Amino acid sequence: MRASLCLAICGVCWLTVSASAGQRPNIVFIYADDHAEAAIGAYGSRINATPAIDRLAREGMRFTRSFVANSICGPARATILTGTHSHINGRRTNHDSFNDELPSWAKRMQQAGYQTAAIGKWHLPTTPNGFDYWVKNHGYYARSIQTSAGPVKRGGYTTDLITDLMHEWIGQRDPDRPFVVWLSHNASHRTWMPPVRHLRKYDDQTIPEPATLLDDYTGRSQAAADTQMRIARDLFPAYDLKLPITGDQILDGAARGRLAGLTAEQREAWDAAYGPKNQAFAASSPEGDDLVRWKYQRYIKDYLRCVAAIDDCVGRTLDFLKDNGLEDNTIVVYSSDQGFYLGEHGWYDKRWMYEPALRTPLIVRWPGVTQPGSTCDAMVQNIDIAPTLLAAAGIEIPDTMQGESLAPLLAGKTPERWRDAIYYHYYQRANGRIMHRVAKHYGIRTDRYKLIYVYNYGDWELYDLQRDPHEVDNVYADPGYAEVVEQLKEQLVQLRKQYRDETGKPVEL
Ligand SMILES: [Ca+2]
Structure with missing residues (x-):
């Protein structure tokens, strides 16, 4: 008090x-x-x-x-x-x-x-x-x-x-x-990797999919499409999806090492949980979008099982x-x-x-x-x-x-002069064998807008979060947003100055 x-x-x-x-x-x-x-x-x-x-x-x-x-x-x-x-x-x-x-x-x-x-x-x-x-x-x-x-x-x-x-x-x-x-x-x-007590949690449920699960990256920087972290393509069968190790998959060694960390009792529970689910997957052999949806379910359920333990x-x-x-x-x-x-x-x-x-x-x-x-x-x-x-x-x-x-x-008590924008800068393009390949970029987010500069691609993206909360409509080149772009770029330059960030390519006004 x-x-x-x-x-x-x-x-x-x-x-x-x-x-x-x-x-x-x-x-x-x-x-x-x-x-x-x-x-x-x-x-x-x-x-x-x-x-x-x-x-x-x-x-x-x-x-x-x-x-x-x-x-x-x-x-x-x-x-x-x-x-x-x-x-x-x-x-x-x-x-x-x-x-x-x-x-x-x-x-x-x-x-x-x-x-x-x-x-x-x-x-x-x-x-x-x-x-x-x-x-x-x-x-x-x-x-x-x-x-x-x-x-x-x-x-x-x-x-x-x-x-x-x-x-x-x-x-x-x-x-x-x-x-x-x-x-x-x-x-x-x-x-x-879920705890033993949650290995079967969500087994009888279908987790709702996000609106952009099958996004095609239209209208955005090529860098978005170049990103290697797609559920459809980039999750490894054994390493990520807990499918059987067959010997011809990248990262099988890591998958084996991970399972080797389990005690005999934990391994037994693990195999008893994933075995029947993997057999059902093999029997149904989904393809195309159905396969993406299956991968999403396998991924998100394991993720949520780990969250349940937290x-x-x-x-x-x-x-x-x-x-x-x-x-x-x-x-x-x-x-x-x-x-x-x-x-x-x-x-x-x-x-x-x-x-x-x-x-x-x-x-x-x-x-x-x-x-x-x-x-x-x-x-x-x-x-x-x-x-x-x-x-x-x-x-x-x-x-x-x-x-x-x-x-x-x-x-x-919100102070009278609290920030009205945040500054962001991501630098790590590659990550060893698991190549996420996310391009370096920096940007500004205000209450309503987000401006991103993917500087090695020379690309800009602008999202009107009020109108487009899922960020699928890049309006950077839309003449109706020209003034917004100009203001945000000036603000971005100010933020880079305020935080003393001279890394990456500078903003050209
Ligand atoms: Ca993290």
């Missing part, structure tokens, strides 16, 4: 009160991987239910316009830590270095007396810095984990395992000092906090490193600046500050997370951070 009242007067005095009151909040930051808003009940999902994440939304604030700066895993994590765009922190692609010298919320909070932990997927080329305890874990089924204290033999389904590790870490903390833990899931990343773990964590008397003084954040294509434009994966991948869920429950069941329509971006965590802890925000604290928004 005191915090929100003070925020209404001024953000700075609130920070002072919060820090001096000696009641700095704990923070549990749950970070999924590739979890699209379209697969969250609170965001209006048509395809699944997420009761625990929805509970968090009912008890906190849901951001309806939450975006990323660069829609891919490693770069998103670098942005989250440092509050900077990719060209500033160096991690522009999953293969670039990361400037660990930059201030991060973890380092600042550790210095300020917080107990800090990072548990789960790390995906940066550096050793976790600013964390008292860390666990690095990649993949769905674990036999061992890498920790700050050395390797530990501990197995299980990763989503469950890292949640247990977080609860254990919180349980053994010093209760006299606040804590912050970043729980970073591998789920629901490719190759979508949701289970969010529920367990909310219960854990309540049962341990931590609910009232712990901020809980749910977000993802980016969104994902769940069949929109015929795609899986992320990268392109279209809405399903540009958006990312963001839900925050801050007892005494966020109004339960509230929503916030302000444009926010993942560069804002680091300043927000620091503000919540009453710690000064370093001027290297390019985002803004969301603390006023969380208290229901």
Whole structure:
């Protein structure tokens, strides 16, 4: 009550009160991987239910316009830590270095007396810095984990395992000092390996298809059609779709390795679940659009089974906090490193600046500050997370951070001069053998429009999101939008200047 009242007067005095009151909040930051808003009940999902994440939304604030700066895993994590765009922190692609010298919320909070932990997927080329305890874990089924204290033999389904590790870490903390833990899931990343308990979930259902599953990319940059992440063509039979390994498929080795990580008991359950489904597929032998639809069902059901496990773990964590008397003084954040294509434009994966991948869920429950069941329509971006965590802890925000604290928004107070556009830049064209081949591009998204520059193709795309929410009608060359194009280009130039991005080809006005 005191915090929100003070925020209404001024953000700075609130920070002072919060820090001096000696009641700095704990923070549990749950970070999924590739979890699209379209697969969250609170965001209006048509395809699944997420009761625990929805509970968090009912008890906190849901951001309806939450975006990323660069829609891919490693770069998103670098942005989250440092509050900077990719060209500033160096991690522009999953293969670039990361400037660990930059201030991060973890380092600042550790210095300020917080107990800090990072548990789960790390995906940066550096050793976790600013964390008292860390666990690095990649993949769905674990036999061992890498920790700050050395390797530990501990197995299980990763989503469950890292949640247990977080609860254990919180349980053994010093209760006299606040804590912050970043729980970073591998789920629901490719190759979508569900837990045994959910292997048959959705078996008797047909998941609704998105409107653009059979998109033909007419009117857009050739780069869209050149993209190699089509459900129809680019999912690998064994690696992605869990069809039998026949020996003549690319990535069979990886598929075998993945299954080798299962225990005998898990493997038995796995084969019992997929075996009959694969036999039915072989017997029906769908072709053409029917085959695309079959692939979509196989893909989306496995994806949603992985999401179901995340949701289970969010529920367990909310219960854990309540049962341990931590609910009232712990901020809980749910977000993802980016969104994902769940069949929109015929795609899986992320990268392109279209809405399903540009958006990312963001839900925050801050007892005494966020109004339960509230929503916030302000444009926010993942560069804002680091300043927000620091503000919540009453710690000064370093001027290297390019985002803004969301603390006023969380208290229901939108500052008079909040941003009216976000800037985006994607850099990673190829990705090893799994060639997504998404062209480098940057762009601007305002409340109504999105302008994208696919600079190595020399192509521009403009979408009127109000009229064309599915982004299939590129109106860049439409004379009726000439003025809009001109204004957006000027604004884009300003954003590139503001964020000091001189990478990629400049905008020609
Ligand atoms: Ca990701």
